[in-house]
Amino acid sequence: MNDFLCPKCREHIRVGDNIIFKVKNSRKQSGILLLSSQIGNYTSIKHPSFEIRNGEYLEFFCPLCNAPLMSDIHKNLARLILNDEKGKNTDVYFSQIVGEQSTFETDGESVHVAGADAGKYTYFKIGEQFKKYF
Ligand SMILES: [Zn+2]
Numbered sequence: 001m002n003d004f005l006c007p008k009c010r011e012h013i014r015v016g017d018n019i020i021f022k023v024k025n026s027r028k029q030s031g032i033l034l035l036s037s038q039i040g041n042y043t044s045i046k047h048p049s050f051e052i053r054n055g056e057y058l059e060f061f062c063p064l065c066n067a068p069l070m071s072d073i074h075k076n077l078a079r080l081i082l083n084d085e086k087g088k089n090t091d092v093y094f095s096q097i098v099g100e101q102s103t104f105e106t107d108g109e110s111v112h113v114a115g116a117d118a119g120k121y122t123y124f125k126i127g128e129q130f131k132k133y134f
Contacts, residue, residue: 002037003083004092008067010081018045019080021069022061025052032063039092040114042101054099070096074121077104 004014013020018034025031031050036043052058060069060078071079077093082105084090093104101115 001085004037005081005083005089006062006065006067007069007079007081007091008062009065011062011064013063013080020063022063022066023052024059024061025050026056026058027051033058033060035094039103039105039112042115052098056098058096058098060096076100077102077121 002014003012004019005011006013014037017037019037021033021035023031023033029050031046031052033050033052034045046052057076061067062069069078069080071077071093073079073093076095076097078096080092080094082090082092088107090105090107093106095102095115095117100117100120102118102121103114104118104121105112105114
């Protein structure tokens with residue numbers, strides 16, 4: 001099973017089948033959000049009292065060190081480190097927009113793309129380090 005690490009503190013934030021996040025919605029309310037650790041599975045779990053709306057921008061934070069996970073590639077994309085069963089680290093980018101299904105996994109040489117909305121980011125100016133893949 002893949003492990004997911006915070007890029008800042010490098011601690012484990014996958015527990016069981018879920019990755020644990022602290023998120024802040026556009027009304028500045030904070031909550032805990034669980035996302036599936038399977039890439040391409042966009043199931044999420046949260047408490048019903050924490051309201052998120054489709055299309056809303058969420059800020060994702062590490063639940064352990066509180067670092068914002070926003071990537072330097074695009075403000076809509078958060079970044080995590082994926083540590084696979086062989087111990088290889090890759091970067092995983094996913095959309096912070098509620099309901100937007102786009103995930104990119106890259107080892108710096110190749111990119112694996114998942115999600116129905118992933119194509120959206122190929123049209124953005126997403127920084128030189130990533131642009132060469134599209
Ligand atoms: Zn952290």
